[in-house]
Amino acid sequence: MHHIIMGHHQDPHSQYMMEKFAQRGLSAHLFETHDFPKAVQFTFSPNNGEGYLILNDGSRLNFDEIKSVYWRNFCGVTDESTKKNFTTIDDISARDSMACLRTWFDLNNQTTWVNGWQAYQHHKEKPLQLFKVKNLGVNIPQTYVGNDLDEIRRCYSAFGKSIFKPVFGGAHTEMLTDAHLESTRVREALTKSPITVQEFIPGTNIRTYVIGDKVFSAELRSDSADFREDEDVELIVIDTPPAIAEQALKIARCLYLNWTAIDWRRDSQGNYYFLEANPSPMFIGFEKKSGIAISDHLIDFMEK
Known part of the structure; x- marks a missing residue:
């Protein structure tokens, strides 16, 4: 049985896990999804559910022989689908390639995913994540998500000390101040992107x-x-x-x-x-x- 480390070739955690598998004498392969389909081959039969990957090192891994996947990074596929290239060959190629990978991700076979496609898609909706966790009976800080400046100011007053951060992620958390809310650019910024405002927990x-x-x-x-x-x-x-x-x-x-x-x-x-x-x-x-x-x-x- 084989293990896959899915991530960038130069990512320290991907390389670290490859080394750890090697120390145990286990078969592990690094798969950077951006190499598909340019340098990686994919085969799947809907008739019997069988398929395989041929990685750029020449290794052929049958889906039923992949014991686990450690999902460190998802690097997209070789081509990219954007607004500018909509309906072009590159756009169609990217969608076709993603359809193949998602089929593998969602096969629900014996492969253990840490973690799988559903977990990563779910993580993108952080407001939903907070809502679901709150419904488990877990404490969360008072939180506002949106781009209504009047409501942001109300929450800033109600929460006391507050922080703000992107809804999706990608930037660090900052303390929210009067200067932020009085800036002449604040309304313009909120037409570009909503934010998360959260009660600061001392x-x-x-x-x-x-x-x-x-x-x-x-x-x-x-x-x-x-x-x-x-x-x-x-x-x-x-x-x-x-x-x-x-x-x-x-x-x-x-x-x-x-x-x-x-x-x-x-x-x-x-x-x-x-x-x-x-x-x-x-x-x-x-x-x-x-x-x-x-x-x-x-x-x-x-x-x-």
Whole structure:
């Protein structure tokens, strides 16, 4: 049986996982989806559900011989579908190629995905993610999503201290200030993109990794609004409270995640507030600082 690492050839986490599989003597192959169909071949028969990939290293992997896929990055396909090239050969080629890959993603066969297409599509709708998690009975900060400036100002007043960030992601979190809302550019900016405004929870950052039924947590001490910007963040391994571990497992199942990193804020009373669950979190730094072998637990899950 074979394992696939799906990601960029130069991505550190993809390369790290390839090395880890090699150390165990397991068959693992790196697949950058952008190589399809230019340098990768795909075959599938709807009559019997059989098919295979021939990767650019010449390896032929039958779908029923792929034990697991570690989805680090999705790189699109060789051609791109855009507004400018709509109905052109490149557009049709991109759609045809994506239809093939999505067929493989959704076969629902013996392959274990960490994580699958559904999880990644779900992650794009972060407001829906928050709503679904809130309906599990999990605390979330007071949150507004949209581009109505009057409502944003109302929430800013009601929430007290607030942060703002993109709805989809791609930029770091910032503290919301009077200057932001008084800027002459604010209305113009909101005609370009909605934002997420969220109550700032005083306290500390907690990150919880979930791998199957295993749960690991650490406190990330930082004075920054977004700890990812802080090079001096202090990592302290903690025991996950049983109630939070149970919530983390429920969140993972609700969001179709076999593995994830959940970011929380913990206030001074010990209450946890869910911020987001990432379907492809970075972990090398966490692994080195914490001593928790996330990569080994991942491979154990993919191998079982």
